[in-house]
Amino acid sequence: MRPFRSVSAALASALLYASVSALPGSAADTGPIKIAVITDMSGVYAALSGPGAIEAVKMAVEDAGGKLLGRSLVVDTVDHRNQGPLAATKAREEYDGGAELALDMTNSATALAVAEVAKEKKKLAIVTGGGSSALTGASCNRYTYHYAYDTYALAHSTGTNIAASGGKTWYGIVPNYAFGAQMLADFTDAVKAKGGDFIHADLMPLGTTDFSSYMIAAKNAHPAVLGLLNAGADTVNSMKAAKQFGLDKVMKIAVGLLFISDVDALPDVFEGSRITTSWYWNEDKAARAWADRYAKRMHGLRPTDIQAADYSATTQWIAAVKAVGTTNADAVQKYLDGRQFNDFYAHGGEWRARDHRVTHDMYVVDVLAKSQVKEPHAWFKIVQTIPPSRAFRPESQSTCKKDW
Amino acid sequence: MRRGTFVAFALLALGVVLPLVVYPVVAIDLACFALFAVSLDLIFGFAGMLSFGQALFWGGAGYVTTIAISRAHVDGAVGILLGVLYALVLAACVGAIAVRRAGIYFAMITLGVAQIQYFSAFQLVDLTGGENGLQLNGRGMLLGLPVENDIEFYYVVLVLVALGVWFALRLTRSPFGGVLRAMRENETRAIALGYRVDRYKLVMFTLAGGLAGFAGALYALGNRLAGLDMVDWHTSGAVVMMTVLGGLGTIVGPIVGAGLFESLDYFVSKTAIGQETNLVMGAIFALCVLLFRRGIVGELLAGRIRHRAE
Amino acid sequence: MLRVVNFAHGAMYMLGAFATYYGAQLVHLPFFVALVVAPLVVGAFGILLETTLLRRLYGLDPIYTLLLTFALVLVIEDLMRILAGPLGSPYSAPDALSGATNLGFTIYPTYRLFVIVVSLVVCALAWWTLERTAVGARIRAATENPVLVRALGIDTRRLVTMTFGAGVALAALAGVLAAPTTNVQPSMGDTVIIYTFAIVVIGGLGSIVGSIVAGFALGLLQTLGGVVYAPISTTLIFIVMVVVIVLRPAGLFGKPENGR
Numbered sequence: 001m002r003p004f005r006s007v008s009a010a011l012a013s014a015l016l017y018a019s020v021s022a023l024p025g026s027a028a029d030t031g032p033i034k035i036a037v038i039t040d041m042s043g044v045y046a047a048l049s050g051p052g053a054i055e056a057v058k059m060a061v062e063d064a065g066g067k068l069l070g071r072s073l074v075v076d077t078v079d080h081r082n083q084g085p086l087a088a089t090k091a092r093e094e095y096d097g098g099a100e101l102a103l104d105m106t107n108s109a110t111a112l113a114v115a116e117v118a119k120e121k122k123k124l125a126i127v128t129g130g131g132s133s134a135l136t137g138a139s140c141n142r143y144t145y146h147y148a149y150d151t152y153a154l155a156h157s158t159g160t161n162i163a164a165s166g167g168k169t170w171y172g173i174v175p176n177y178a179f180g181a182q183m184l185a186d187f188t189d190a191v192k193a194k195g196g197d198f199i200h201a202d203l204m205p206l207g208t209t210d211f212s213s214y215m216i217a218a219k220n221a222h223p224a225v226l227g228l229l230n231a232g233a234d235t236v237n238s239m240k241a242a243k244q245f246g247l248d249k250v251m252k253i254a255v256g257l258l259f260i261s262d263v264d265a266l267p268d269v270f271e272g273s274r275i276t277t278s279w280y281w282n283e284d285k286a287a288r289a290w291a292d293r294y295a296k297r298m299h300g301l302r303p304t305d306i307q308a309a310d311y312s313a314t315t316q317w318i319a320a321v322k323a324v325g326t327t328n329a330d331a332v333q334k335y336l337d338g339r340q341f342n343d344f345y346a347h348g349g350e351w352r353a354r355d356h357r358v359t360h361d362m363y364v365v366d367v368l369a370k371s372q373v374k375e376p377h378a379w380f381k382i383v384q385t386i387p388p389s390r391a392f393r394p395e396s397q398s399t400c401k402k403d404w
Numbered sequence: 405m406r407r408g409t410f411v412a413f414a415l416l417a418l419g420v421v422l423p424l425v426v427y428p429v430v431a432i433d434l435a436c437f438a439l440f441a442v443s444l445d446l447i448f449g450f451a452g453m454l455s456f457g458q459a460l461f462w463g464g465a466g467y468v469t470t471i472a473i474s475r476a477h478v479d480g481a482v483g484i485l486l487g488v489l490y491a492l493v494l495a496a497c498v499g500a501i502a503v504r505r506a507g508i509y510f511a512m513i514t515l516g517v518a519q520i521q522y523f524s525a526f527q528l529v530d531l532t533g534g535e536n537g538l539q540l541n542g543r544g545m546l547l548g549l550p551v552e553n554d555i556e557f558y559y560v561v562l563v564l565v566a567l568g569v570w571f572a573l574r575l576t577r578s579p580f581g582g583v584l585r586a587m588r589e590n591e592t593r594a595i596a597l598g599y600r601v602d603r604y605k606l607v608m609f610t611l612a613g614g615l616a617g618f619a620g621a622l623y624a625l626g627n628r629l630a631g632l633d634m635v636d637w638h639t640s641g642a643v644v645m646m647t648v649l650g651g652l653g654t655i656v657g658p659i660v661g662a663g664l665f666e667s668l669d670y671f672v673s674k675t676a677i678g679q680e681t682n683l684v685m686g687a688i689f690a691l692c693v694l695l696f697r698r699g700i701v702g703e704l705l706a707g708r709i710r711h712r713a714e
Numbered sequence: 715m716l717r718v719v720n721f722a723h724g725a726m727y728m729l730g731a732f733a734t735y736y737g738a739q740l741v742h743l744p745f746f747v748a749l750v751v752a753p754l755v756v757g758a759f760g761i762l763l764e765t766t767l768l769r770r771l772y773g774l775d776p777i778y779t780l781l782l783t784f785a786l787v788l789v790i791e792d793l794m795r796i797l798a799g800p801l802g803s804p805y806s807a808p809d810a811l812s813g814a815t816n817l818g819f820t821i822y823p824t825y826r827l828f829v830i831v832v833s834l835v836v837c838a839l840a841w842w843t844l845e846r847t848a849v850g851a852r853i854r855a856a857t858e859n860p861v862l863v864r865a866l867g868i869d870t871r872r873l874v875t876m877t878f879g880a881g882v883a884l885a886a887l888a889g890v891l892a893a894p895t896t897n898v899q900p901s902m903g904d905t906v907i908i909y910t911f912a913i914v915v916i917g918g919l920g921s922i923v924g925s926i927v928a929g930f931a932l933g934l935l936q937t938l939g940g941v942v943y944a945p946i947s948t949t950l951i952f953i954v955m956v957v958v959i960v961l962r963p964a965g966l967f968g969k970p971e972n973g974r
Binding site: 079084085089093096108112113119120132134139176177178179181 | 427429430433526527529533534535536537539540541542552554623627628629631632633634673680
């Protein structure tokens with residue numbers, strides 16, 4: 001009978017634990033306040049966010065004196081390894097363990113998963129890494145803000161800029177999954193609004209590595225612009241193919257999503273392409289000053305717009321908590337909604353109340369050639385600054401069913 | 405036999421105290437993976453066929469359950485049932501093609517079909533959310549009862565998983581399981597004795613698929629989402645590793661393997677080498693295949709038999 | 715050929731690409747030299763793996779070899795990720811092969827023409843070695859009846875090791891050829907390996923001709939499928955694989971007894 005006794009003892013202690021942990025925040029109000037940076041620490045997104053994002057958030061916490069409301073403020077590193085379920089589980093564990101804010105969430109699957117957890121736990125999440133515009137559309141919720149960029153802003157900024165300056169005929173290379181379909185729809189809208197159109201769009205099957213036949217077709221179609229509406233390894237492979245076929249000599253190449261860390265890794269590949277970014281470290285004095293501080297801590301590396309957004313979002317959240325005197329998510333959310341702000345990252349920033357999109361200036365940039373670069377990592381040349389009202393999805397078109 | 409009962413109770417006791425050690429949702433994951441690994445043991449350990457696409461049933465059922473709950477707002481129990489049904493039907497179809505092939509060919513067919521489902525899940529964006537996955541707005545009701553509390557839901561899962569494991573045990577100890585074992589040891593003899601080998605294999609494959617689906621449905625409900633990593637071939641590979649590491653053909657082994665794997669993942673990921681989990685797992689598994697192919701539980705059992713013989 | 719399903723083949727392909735990249739980075743190894751050196755280096759690594767690890771599993775169910783190579787993939791990929799980082803590393807085609815060639819009916823990049831030519835030559839060479847030379851005859855004999863071949867005084871162990879090494883070297887060569895056109899990164903073998911398996915199974919295990927024909931036919935089919943209906947083209951290859959296995963278990967060009 002011994003096994004039985006141990007089972008019942010264990011059961012009793014487990015139930016005890018369950019009932020204790022169900023009590024509303026007893027010890028939690030005196031312990032440290034945690035910020036959970038949920039990111040990709042070693043995978044394909046580690047360079048654009050990852051360890052740099054952790055460092056950026058730590059900088060923000062140090063700048064705030066490491067304390068908030070008299071309690072110590074700590075940064076938790078959470079590696080989601082690009083898996084939605086893992087991100088959700090870790091976010092739950094973090095929120096239950098005293099985290100008041102979840103940040104970053106690079107890649108859409110993890111961002112959408114954590115957004116659901118934030119809603120369920122009634123704690124705040126600020127997405128800087130993931131780009132799906134569904135976060136402020138069909139999947140919007142009271143406790144989630146979308147901070148840096150989204151697919152809508154990328155497509156409309158780049159698309160409008162090129163179409164307005166004469167690039168009327170487009171040829172699309174589009175990955176055949178959710179991201180690609182969204183990008184194509186958004187780019188088409190933007191280009192059409194300026195009197196242009198896609199003459200053709202090729203849907204790339206998943207895992208396509210040989211783009212040669214598509215490049216031949218694109219070349220024979222004689223468009224003014226080649227739109228590589230893809231991301232990551234797809235962009236690298238298609239860009240390499242485009243250059244081998246000499247497409248960059250006869251047309252403009254627009255890339256859907258690209259970070260400065262990508263250019264750091266493969267400068268020759270991306271030279272000459274036009275993209276949109278939410279921030280560039282050399283855009284003005286304030287940006288540069290912060291980037292210098294960052295570089296000192298990160299062996300001379302320059303931050304991506306995501307890492308800068310992580311710092312900025314943390315600082316804004318800390319200020320909000322101080323203003324309302326509590327970390328309570330409902331109070332902070334009420335304070336943030338509709339609030340306008342400016343910092344080294346966000347110019348003309350606003351926490352839009354309608355759909356929780358955080359809007360600010362976006363920048364259309366050209367990627368310079370190695371020979372044109374004046375100092376390390378200074379890859380971009382800003383072509384146009386897009387004001388928030390034109391960069392982001394207008395409130396009138398919002399698909400967010402605001403239920404708060 | 406008494407020792408077996410003791411082991412069963414010990415495992416169950418461990419299961420009961422598990423949420424004290426790890427976060428409840430992680431405990432749910434662990435329990436689900438344990439059942440998943442048991443399902444693979446049924447097909448690989450007992451019928452001798454390596455399925456390298458077991459994520460087909462695990463992930464497929466996960467998606468069906470999630471879709472049913474989020475779109476049709478059905479009760480959790482109905483959602484799980486639909487998921488299991490999908491896995492059973494799919495397993496019967498795939499099995500009808502695959503069981504006549506042996507060894508590597510069988511592994512390749514299961515892998516191939518699993519890839520078809522993976523790509524479909526990736527591209528049927530309206531149904532599955534594509535690479536964004538499909539999030540549930542809460543678990544909803546299970547048989548009319550709320551199951552949002554993670555610890556409560558864990559104990560529900562524990563009971564269901566225990567039932568699943570019990571079913572698997574019954575299956576292997578039944579005359580049906582005996583025939584399969586005889587077949588694995590000497591297929592020609594089994595055929596000569598008049599057994600319709602393919603039919604036995606098909607039934608086992610179908611039931612194992614259904615069990616994997618059951619585990620996957622619970623996993624999706626536990627995490628409140630279904631995503632592409634559930635149907636990825638790496639998941640199929642991971643469950644093979646768990647099963648072999650724990651000990652093929654022992655039922656208990658895969659549970660130990662899954663527990664070891666998941667807890668290693670959970671605790672290693674919190675340490676300095678947290679990003680290198682694949683390296684650690686891969687190295688352990690390579691050692692296992694090279695040095696102790698019977699797996700942890702298999703070696704323990706073999707040691708006991710040797711001891712008794714002396 | 716060896717009835718060994720090598721999951722690590724994709725990893726060897728990746729190592730070939732990285733060997734090229736590091737060769738250029740560290741000792742300014744020219745591309746054409748890398749074309750020879752990288753496969754040799756990676757092939758030697760393959761031989762090392764075969765003699766120290768894989769050999770221990772011969773005589774057991776081939777499933778165990780598959781499992782071991784699967785574990786090796788995890789280890790090798792992770793080590794490369796620690797060494798090189800998860801992102802791609804830059805590598806460009808040599809100047810002599812950049813630019814495009816006018817073929818009359820279309821303009822095609824010179825480098826890609828070069829790849830096609832090299833692939834055809836290597837395939838032909840592999841086929842010729844296996845089917846028309848004494849070594850090839852021994853290899854074929856050793857896989858069909860190892861006991862008899864050993865009785866004839868031929869060292870089958872060495873034969874197996876060399877064949878395995880050659881297979882790895884070919885995978886590495888593919889990696890070298892791919893380096894200028896794709897993103898050189900640790901997980902680049904992942905996507906390739908599953909397709910490669912499918913192609914080999916369709917063509918028939920142990921049939922070089924089968925693999926070549928199946929490879930080219932499926933490449934064509936995939937492109938055509940992509941033109942007709944894009945969503946299906948990725949799954950097409952697996953659908954074909956399932957159909958082939960049902961109808962002709964040994965593959966299109968395999969010998970029937972390989973089916974079970």
